[in-house]
Amino acid sequence: MPTMQDMTGQVALVTGAGGGLGGATAIRIAELGGDVAVLDVSAEALAATAEKVRAMGHKALELPLNLTDRTQCAQAIERTVAEFGKIDALCNVAGVLRCGASEDFAEADWDLVMKVNLEAPFFLSRAAIPHMKEKGGAIVNVCSTAAFKAQGYFSAYCASKAGLLHLTKTMAVEYIKTPIRINAVAPGGMDTVLAGEASPIFGLDPDIYGRLGNPRGMCVIEDVADMVAYLASPASRSIQGACMVVDTGEIVY
Numbered sequence: 598m599p600t601m602q603d604m605t606g607q608v609a610l611v612t613g614a615g616g617g618l619g620g621a622t623a624i625r626i627a628e629l630g631g632d633v634a635v636l637d638v639s640a641e642a643l644a645a646t647a648e649k650v651r652a653m654g655h656k657a658l659e660l661p662l663n664l665t666d667r668t669q670c671a672q673a674i675e676r677t678v679a680e681f682g683k684i685d686a687l688c689n690v691a692g693v694l695r696c697g698a699s700e701d702f703a704e705a706d707w708d709l710v711m712k713v714n715l716e717a718p719f720f721l722s723r724a725a726i727p728h729m730k731e732k733g734g735a736i737v738n739v740c741s742t743a744a745f746k747a748q749g750y751f752s753a754y755c756a757s758k759a760g761l762l763h764l765t766k767t768m769a770v771e772y773i774k775t776p777i778r779i780n781a782v783a784p785g786g787m788d789t790v791l792a793g794e795a796s797p798i799f800g801l802d803p804d805i806y807g808r809l810g811n812p813r814g815m816c817v818i819e820d821v822a823d824m825v826a827y828l829a830s831p832a833s834r835s836i837q838g839a840c841m842v843v844d845t846g847e848i849v850y
């Protein structure tokens with residue numbers, strides 16, 4: 598069994614791979630020797646990540662799919678297995694942030710956040726598990742410090758990420774007799790497009806949205822990607838149902 602991070606010969610599906618953390622995760626997995634199926638709703642952003650993976654000498658399957666559609670979640674797994682013959686790791690990185698006062702929160706925003714952040718990881722996992730039950734595999738769910746902190750004006754986001762964390766633990770127990778590892782990563786703030794979606798709160802009450810960030814600043818995206826890749830790799834064989842916090846101290850501050 599490998600003791601160091603090594604993904605040679607491994608196949609990983611990374612969602613949100615057109616974005617900051619998903620893109621960095623796909624590249625990190627390729628650096629470790631893996632082939633990658635990259636999924637994003639933005640075909641253009643996806644193509645840029647896929648090109649970087651190929652430039653490193655690894656295979657990249659582009660999956661321009663929308664995770665709000667459960668059928669497309671299942672298709673993502675099917676197409677990955679059809680292309681590579683297997684799936685060793687599923688990294689659920691895609692996410693959306695919508696915020697604002699709960700009483701004014703649009704139903705469409707609630708639905709979007711729940712579908713992308715909570716439901717898609719479940720339906721992707723459901724489709725991936727039959728391919729991992731015998732040979733083993735890893736599922737890594739990217740939640741957030743928002744899974745632990747009750748943050749005013751982030752009701753849908755906090756609920757979706759707390760739900761994803763508990764989904765991770767529940768499924769880790771359910772599949773504990775199989776060789777599938779199911780874990781989570783909770784990043785703190787990262788300088789990505791998603792972080793900019795928090796701006797509507799700044800017109801609201803600062804006593805309610807409270808302290809954001811900490812004196813150490815934001816996380817380096819590649820550091821978080823490293824943790825996702827570690828949990829996706831066989832090197833994390835002793836870790837099950839855990840949540841690795843990479844947040845520059847945001848939760849403890």
Ligand SMILES: NC(=O)c1ccc[n+]([C@@H]2O[C@H](COP(=O)([O-])OP(=O)(O)OC[C@H]3O[C@@H](n4cnc5c(N)ncnc54)[C@H](O)[C@@H]3O)[C@@H](O)[C@H]2O)c1
Nearest residue numbers: 613615616617618638663664691692741786787789790791
């Ligand atoms: N940026 C932060 O401060 C921060 C903090 C904690 C956790 N996170 C989490 O990290 C993860 C990655 O976010 P990021 O910061 O890289 O943001 P990002 O906006 O750079 O990337 C998110 C990606 O998800 C994709 N996506 C959104 N909706 C989709 C859909 N319906 N179907 C397919 N793809 C879709 C987007 O197109 C985008 O490329 C998310 O789960 C986010 O909640 C981010």
